Amino acid sequence: MKNNFVTTIEREQGGDEMARRKGLKRWDEITTEGWLSLMADKTVMSALMMQIFSRLYHSEDYMDNAKNIAKALHLEYRALNAGVGWAGNKIREMYESGSLLTYHASEKKDETPREEETGEFRLSETPASRVRRSPWEYVFDGSEDDNGTYFWVLKPEAVRAYREIMDADIWHLDDIRSLLESDETAYGCEGSLFSHSSSHTVDEIRKRFSKNADFKRKSMGAHPCCIVCGADRISLLHAVPYGTHGESQKGLMLCPTHAALFSAHLISFSDAGELLVSPRISERERMLYGLIAGEKAKAPFSRRRMLTHRKIFTEEGRKLK
Structure with missing residues (x-):
């Protein structure tokens, strides 16, 4: 059974406000199959969310800063956060209702002894002691570098689920998409040292199709x-x-x-x-x-x-x- 790594909560002064939780944040209760079902649910994983997952999946160590992702997708940072927040809230609702495939039926509970009227001690849940997570933590893990920059990290089971989808892409659509994203005519790529000319992109796509056809004939x-x-x-x-x-x-x-x-x-x-x-x-x-x-x-x-x-x-x- 997978361990549920939870970082220490450092509560700030200010009543019921969300606690400041520093360092690595991990919550990995959803199984690979659970993530596959989420990726098939368009009410949770919108086209935007799948784009974000794609950016993280193809990034080093499956992680990147949210502002970098927003820039790469040509989005306002707030719009990106709103999309992730929406998905996180939906996942939390599904998790708490038990409609997701998870490693635990419910959150691990902090329990404290309580004396009943009978004089016996029993373990009971203390609601206030539950870990309070931000919506995005149900979607990604989080990591903070030495400079205080925060990174979203794909959860291990989400990586496995997304890899399964990518590996099963027998039409090589992701290869073509990557070529088009690097083209100089892609919105926001003008002037980039890493963009390619349209003639180069067309040539690479032509090679891809030709390679596919040759491979099929060779394999028969x-x-x-x-x-x-x-x-x-x-x-x-x-x-x-x-x-x-x-x-x-x-x-x-x-x-x-x-x-x-x-x-x-x-x-x-x-x-x-x-x-x-x-x-x-x-x-x-x-x-x-x-x-x-x-x-x-x-x-x-x-x-x-x-x-x-x-x-x-x-x-x-x-x-x-």
Whole structure:
């Protein structure tokens, strides 16, 4: 079970105002599956919130200052804070109502002995002693540097959830989005030393599409089909790399659903060619996606390269608490 790290509260004078809490702030009760459900809920995770998550995910150590994020997204700092505050309040409501997948059914409670009328001592919750969090703390962790600059940090389980979404992006939309964001015509990029000319951007996108097409042709065998379910309609098959070497080597052919699952390391194959299904996949999902653990692969594959994929698959499965 994951520890719930809570920093010391330093209360200021001033009655019921929110306490000043310095240093690292962590609250990691929501599971990976909980974050996946949140990212699918547009009433909580708006397009703006997903943009913020994308900026943090692609930042060093998954962290950045809010003002830097606002500048990168061409937003007013207050508008950014308002969006995060809204999401934080919604997450808190869902958490307290028990409608989120979490590691604890409720907040850890500070308990103090109370003498009942019977004279016995029992443990009872002291409401005033609960940790009072700002709305943003339900969305991000926080870190303060030596200069007092504060940083939002993606929570570990949120990173895993977002990585699963990125890994399952079999259409490479995030690659294209990154190229467009670096283009000189992107709003706010004029004059930037790091922006690229439009001709460079178009050339890179053209190379990306050409590379995808070449990789698919290279990955097709004599009788191409989905290695999991055997579907062989060419128009629906996707070529997926094993992982470490990207598209420089021959990949696997899979249908869209199983391609996304394989890319996200939710399924893999044993050295004997048997299907492995992550414990993160529920019984209901196994039925919906047609996953039968131990079923033989429908097409040949490289055992050496599958070993690398399987190692990541195993490591991700072990992270379950």
